Amino acid sequence: MLVLTRKVGQNITVGDAVRISVIDIRGRQVRLGVEAPDDMPIHREEVYLRIQEQNIEAAAARTDDLDRALDLFSGPRDRESE
Amino acid sequence: MDLATTRFGVVPVEEERVLHMDRGLIGFADQRRYVILQPRPSSALYWYQSVDRADLAFVITIPQLFVADYRLTFTESVLSALKAEGPGDLDVYVLVTIPKGRPEDMTANLMGPLVINQKAHLAEQLIIEDARYSHKHPLLKRDGK
Numbered sequence: 001m002l003v004l005t006r007k008v009g010q011n012i013t014v015g016d017a018v019r020i021s022v023i024d025i026r027g028r029q030v031r032l033g034v035e036a037p038d039d040m041p042i043h044r045e046e047v048y049l050r051i052q053e054q055n056i057e058a059a060a061a062r063t064d065d066l067d068r069a070l071d072l073f074s075g076p077r078d079r080e081s082e
Numbered sequence: 083m084d085l086a087t088t089r090f091g092v093v094p095v096e097e098e099r100v101l102h103m104d105r106g107l108i109g110f111a112d113q114r115r116y117v118i119l120q121p122r123p124s125s126a127l128y129w130y131q132s133v134d135r136a137d138l139a140f141v142i143t144i145p146q147l148f149v150a151d152y153r154l155t156f157t158e159s160v161l162s163a164l165k166a167e168g169p170g171d172l173d174v175y176v177l178v179t180i181p182k183g184r185p186e187d188m189t190a191n192l193m194g195p196l197v198i199n200q201k202a203h204l205a206e207q208l209i210i211e212d213a214r215y216s217h218k219h220p221l222l223k224r225d226g227k
Binding site for chain 2: 066
């Protein structure tokens with residue numbers, strides 16, 4: 001990993017299209033600004049990983065459990081039409 | 083085309099129902115083509131089945147069935163990535179997790195909606211950072227009343 005030391009107001013450029021700025025430092029918190037092309041998603045890593053983990057869990061769904069899940073809904077929801 | 087699936091055997095699918103994801107689902111970047119399958123007529127849950135990996139399928143639902151005020155605002159870049167002229171072109175689904183053997187504990191991921199432009203056959207999973215929306219929103223009330 002490349003490690004760089006920066007001061008508030010200084011930037012890092014990544015390729016031609018990405019610029020990361022150090023906006024503020026307070027105690028143990030750093031505020032960063034990221035300028036990047038619109039089609040490049042930027043997320044806090046823990047949020048991204050949470051979605052990824054949830055997707056992996058969701059991918060394990062079984063058909064018998066889905067059938068039972070639908071039965072759990074079908075009480076009030078579907079009987080209205082009967 | 084005939085679609086081979088682990089869960090449902092061979093399913094005939096019209097080509098125009100295939101949805102393309104430029105980035106895939108988060109964590110599944112290699113699978114870029116999916117179709118929506120309905121397990122029963124007028125069911126609230128659907129399968130989001132990978133075209134290229136027979137064993138990969140996700141349960142999805144329409145979030146407003148469970149969270150009436152679930153609303154997303156789409157940035158210009160999302161609209162253009164999905165070739166949408168406006169938000170009206172987009173359908174929103176969310177992925178559902180059904181824990182093995184415990185369907186009563188199923189949850190929906192409101193933070194990672196799946197946004198689809200049916201007309202353009204394009205789909206993308208967004209990440210929504212909004213404190214109101216959980217990645218494990220329970221779909222069934224658990225108070226037993």
